Amino acid sequence: MTTSKPSTRDRILVAATDLFGLRGVDAVSLDQIAAEVGVAKQTLLYWFPSKDELLQGVLAQAAADLVLVVEAAVRSATDDPLDRIDAVVRAVFRPAVRRPALLGLIREVSRLPGPVAASLTDQLRPLADRAHAYLRAEMDAGRLRRADPGLVAALSYATVTGIATEPEALRVNGWEPTAAGLRRLRDELLAFLRAALAP
Amino acid sequence: MTTSKPSTRDRILVAATDLFGLRGVDAVSLDQIAAEVGVAKQTLLYWFPSKDELLQGVLAQAAADLVLVVEAAVRSATDDPLDRIDAVVRAVFRPAVRRPALLGLIREVSRLPGPVAASLTDQLRPLADRAHAYLRAEMDAGRLRRADPGLVAALSYATVTGIATEPEALRVNGWEPTAAGLRRLRDELLAFLRAALAP
DNA sequence: ATCGCTCTCTACCATATGGTAGACAAGATG
DNA sequence: CATCTTGTCTACCATATGGTAGAGAGCGAT
Numbered sequence: 001m002t003t004s005k006p007s008t009r010d011r012i013l014v015a016a017t018d019l020f021g022l023r024g025v026d027a028v029s030l031d032q033i034a035a036e037v038g039v040a041k042q043t044l045l046y047w048f049p050s051k052d053e054l055l056q057g058v059l060a061q062a063a064a065d066l067v068l069v070v071e072a073a074v075r076s077a078t079d080d081p082l083d084r085i086d087a088v089v090r091a092v093f094r095p096a097v098r099r100p101a102l103l104g105l106i107r108e109v110s111r112l113p114g115p116v117a118a119s120l121t122d123q124l125r126p127l128a129d130r131a132h133a134y135l136r137a138e139m140d141a142g143r144l145r146r147a148d149p150g151l152v153a154a155l156s157y158a159t160v161t162g163i164a165t166e167p168e169a170l171r172v173n174g175w176e177p178t179a180a181g182l183r184r185l186r187d188e189l190l191a192f193l194r195a196a197l198a199p
Numbered sequence: 200m201t202t203s204k205p206s207t208r209d210r211i212l213v214a215a216t217d218l219f220g221l222r223g224v225d226a227v228s229l230d231q232i233a234a235e236v237g238v239a240k241q242t243l244l245y246w247f248p249s250k251d252e253l254l255q256g257v258l259a260q261a262a263a264d265l266v267l268v269v270e271a272a273v274r275s276a277t278d279d280p281l282d283r284i285d286a287v288v289r290a291v292f293r294p295a296v297r298r299p300a301l302l303g304l305i306r307e308v309s310r311l312p313g314p315v316a317a318s319l320t321d322q323l324r325p326l327a328d329r330a331h332a333y334l335r336a337e338m339d340a341g342r343l344r345r346a347d348p349g350l351v352a353a354l355s356y357a358t359v360t361g362i363a364t365e366p367e368a369l370r371v372n373g374w375e376p377t378a379a380g381l382r383r384l385r386d387e388l389l390a391f392l393r394a395a396l397a398p
Numbered sequence: 399a400t401c402g403c404t405c406t407c408t409a410c411c412a413t414a415t416g417g418t419a420g421a422c423a424a425g426a427t428g
Numbered sequence: 429c430a431t432c433t434t435g436t437c438t439a440c441c442a443t444a445t446g447g448t449a450g451a452g453a454g455c456g457a458t
Binding site: 229230241244249 | 447448
Binding site for chain 2: 023024026027104107108111112147148150151152153154155158159175184185188189191192195196
């Protein structure tokens, strides 16, 4: 549902996503976002009645983007379950590399309980449910090693977001959060998944 | 370096750890922490000259605890590398289940760049370096499947913290963040690690 | 007793922030 | 022209927060 030319509302959404993701929601003031967009704070509050609703708007957009990316990856993959998993993981990593703020923001919000986090969870649930059902079906068909599909999905989700959203934290492991480093980590994760899920 | 009876300083540290971890650093005011401890805000500022230094104190304690737990686990394990990895993962999960705030806080701080995060990274680096060296040695000895030890360490760290610190986020995968659920997830992770690292 | 040290307290302040009130300009519509 | 809607702005406010200044209580040492 993106309009063709960037409206004020869209520009606010983009700037807020980046700033929230980069510095953390609480650390970013409406004034800073407004300055980044080049409008007055009141214009923000015109489009989004409160900071909370702005955050919700940002998250709705981010979740929608994530859903689109994953669905495109699924459609473009072959029938082989390991290939599909591969494609989805790569798809999730791609925007995370290009725009680390997005997944980082999702993760920050999910960390604390509350209505905003609950709403986000609701938006991502269909995606998770489909992955869940898919894994179960493939395991039943003997094309993946049997395991609890919910646990596998949760595990993969935790790992992917853990890597993609907090590359700075991984420095403690002597690893550098460059784009090349992220790709190597992604490939290692894929190797892990193959080793653990191959029938 | 813990004293035998809980001093005011220690009580402040405990309360701050829990509150920071539970609600996020920015969302917790010094007044709230003081109220929790049962002292005046000034007493906090007497022991820790600023909120930033309080945060650093909390992190130093948390990092030290983590180091102790992991080292104890390593000492108590057998020589088999998979058993050792198993023991370490279980050790990291244990405090995370009992006191989710701790690892969550570490992760939150690591998320944003800055001097506080850098200092924390420095405190955890020895641990990471030892894990790194250990994995490399075992791989060289043929007792683990060959892989980039830095990547394996980073991957495991990301997964463990991803699971342990953000159980709420994993609800999207139809999983419940109970203690039993955490244990099942931990066991699944261990199975993954065995499958991927067995020689 | 009194000095000095440690620890805790009661005010108080400067600042930043989210949010409100309302004016002003530009079209669209009658 | 008059009016209504949309979008942006300037000015202002109430509040919360991190931090400062300084006083006083308890207590061991001289």
